[in-house]
Amino acid sequence: MAITTKGFSAVCSVRLILAIYQVHKVPKAEREVRLNKILATLNLTDYQDRLPGQLSGGQKQRVALGRGMAKKSNIFLLDEPLSNIDVQLREKARDEIQSMHDESHQTIVYVTHDQLEAMSLGDRIAIMxxxxxxxxxxxxxxxxxPVNLFVAEFVGVPQINTLLGEYTDGKVKFAGHSLISDSDRLRHINPTQSNLFIGIRPENINVSERAINDSAIPAVVTKTVDYGRYQELMMLVDGGKLVKVTTNNNRFDIDDSVFLSLVADKILLFDCDTKQNIEYKKAN
Incomplete structure (x- = not known):
């Protein structure tokens, strides 16, 4: 049996969660314990006796999610169950869904546009x-x-940086700086192809005040966002390209001249025409 959060929310009150336990002949004392746990997790304790018309849209959605938590079916279909839930409750509800799966080992098909939910909950993820x-x-x-550039750009916060590179003299270069010369990796590149997309995630770029090697790319800091535990930088590199970097060294200011070093084994290469990951088959 599949359970979906849509369809239930318009017809149920919070106390009807209890009916699921009654149908399955769960002892009364245990029913109350389970119900109270679900209500507390979803912040519905103060609304347990209200009728559907007395609940907000987000509260109705939480009730529907609570029914799914109560019903221990073999398969669940959760269609964006947290989309209308307050930010403060999402992580708590997400943890409860994960705990429910860990305890009962049900198959859960979870539909979401939130990549963080997908990455934190999914054992396997299908990206469409x-x-x-x-x-x-x-x-x-x-x-x-990632199999292609769409998947690479869809997953990850901040988003992956995409640079237009060139393949020449047996090397992958950007703005004249050699980034990859490993012949084993580059054997997947079509020798007639001169351009390709270089993908590098912000956390895989090192920032320094001095060039540490010939591959270091000069850049200027154009924007900084300090999140306390890390700093997010916007960099302007040769050719007017903006690159986003995250660093734990919260010491950079706007207009600072720096050098960027891309972690070579974290660089992704994509075909300019097909947008496919050139090394995808090798990675798998």
């Missing part, structure tokens, strides 16, 4: 674009070895 599945794999593979 225009109704076509682009990739089905684990969060680690999707993040580190």
């Amino acid at each position: 674009n225009d109704g076509i599945i682009q990739m089905i794999d684990t969060p680690d593979e999707i993040y580190n070895h």
Whole structure:
């Protein structure tokens, strides 16, 4: 049996969650314990006796999610169950869904536009674009070895940087700086192809005041956002391209001249025409 959050929310009151336990002949004392836990998790304790018309849209959605938590079916279909829930409650509800799965081992099909929800909850994730599945794999593979540029750009906050590079003299270069010369990696590149897209995630770029090697790319800091535990920088590099970087060294200011070093084994290469990851087959 599949449970979806849509369809239930308009017809149920909070106390009807209890009816699920009654149908399944759960002892009364245990019913109350389970119900109170669900209500507390979803912040519905103060609304447990209200009728549907007395609940907001977000509260109705939480009730529907609570019914799913109470019903221990073999398969659940959760269609954006947290979309209308307050930000403060989302993480708590997400953790409860994960705990529910860990305890009962149900199959959960979870539909969401929120990549953070997908990455934190999914054992395997299917990413779709225009109704076509682009990739089905684990969060680690999707993040580190995306099948194409769409998947690479869809997953990750901040978004992956995409640079137009060139393949010449057996090397991948950007703005004249050699980034990859490993012949084993570059054997996947079509020798007639001169341009390709270079993908690098913001956390895989090192920032320094001095060039540490010939691959270091000069840049100027144009914007800084300090999140306390890390700093997010916007950099202007050769050719007017903006690159986003995250760093734990919260010491950079606007207009600082710096050098960027891309972590070579974290660089992704994409075909300019097909947008496919050139090394995808090798990574898998």
